[in-house]
Ligand code: IPM
């Protein structure tokens with residue numbers, strides 16, 4: 066298969082993790098005889114520096130024309146520390162999601178046996194946890210009207226949803242539940258918010274098309290607690306934009322690191338794949354960022370094109386790296402490997418048909434990991 070992939074490294078550690086994801090995709094292309102053609106484009110702070118615009122026209126066109134987009138990260142301390150900045154890197158990502166209509170952000174959460182005992186949470190609580198968050202991505206408070214009064218003493222963000230926006234992602238979430246454990250939890254704040262009450266009404270309506278799926282509801286404050294108390298209860302979580310943003314960072318603690326969480330942002334005509342983590346500016350250029358979230362996002366990209374065997378090959382390599390402790394400092398504080406080392410291991414593992422011997426010492430030297 067030939068795929069044109071737009072690569073958007075973005076800011077902070079984005080370029081470092083995208084490099085490893087591309088390396089992993091190259092190994093897949095070689096092994097399974099595919100052709101992946103990459104086109105790089107700028108977004109975020111780096112694009113502001115070059116053009117004054119966090120989403121230049123050319124980047125949007127590259128993305129719209131591509132079969133799929135692989136995105137790194139966005140954001141820089143300079144802007145985080147300046148609430149008066151008029152142009153912000155994050156606007157580039159939001160505009161891209163909106164322009165391409167990427168309304169459904171799918172964030173799977175799994176656990177790895179090799180990491181269970183390292184977690185801040187108890188092993189029996191997190192073992193075998195496996196759920197997916199469907200986060201609405203192009204509406205809600207992120208995109209509603211914003212205002213700062215002239216005297217600067219008052220600010221407003223509006224949360225708005227239409228029934229079409231709710232229905233289309235609800236259908237996707239129910240379809241996912243059908244092929245999983247047939248449970249869907251709607252997370253909202255319907256005791257307070259009108260938008261949440263609309264979500265409940267519509268999701269109950271949509272659920273009539275999926276009678277075998279067991280639907281339940283959780284208020285977002287309770288959901289935040291349940292995620293830590295008893296995450297095994299979840300199968301598919303459906304929620305609005307900002308609740309999904311917050312809960313997915315919280316959920317990453319179950320996996321072991323936010324550096325492990327991948328996502329797919331899906332629309333009617335385009336699809337983008339993005340790690341859940343941010344730009345981690347403190348780590349920029351240090352070769353310590355965990356590339357696995359970007360690599361697993363590349364696996365989701367392959368799944369999107371029904372290349373399931375290829376996607377599984379990436380996931381098997383990731384599992385092996387975790388099992389062998391060939392991981393970055395977020396997962397491995399004592400004997401860690403660099404971002405590049407991990408990427409090299411993954412691509413070597415994918416290309417090694419024998420899958421037998423690994424020489425960890427060689428990884429440190431940047432040599433082949435296989436004897
Ligand atoms: C995410 C990020 C983004 C978001 C930021 C960088 C705009 O936190 O993808 O979760 O809030 O959606």
Ligand code: MN
Nearest residue numbers: 310311314341
């Ligand atoms: Mn986030």
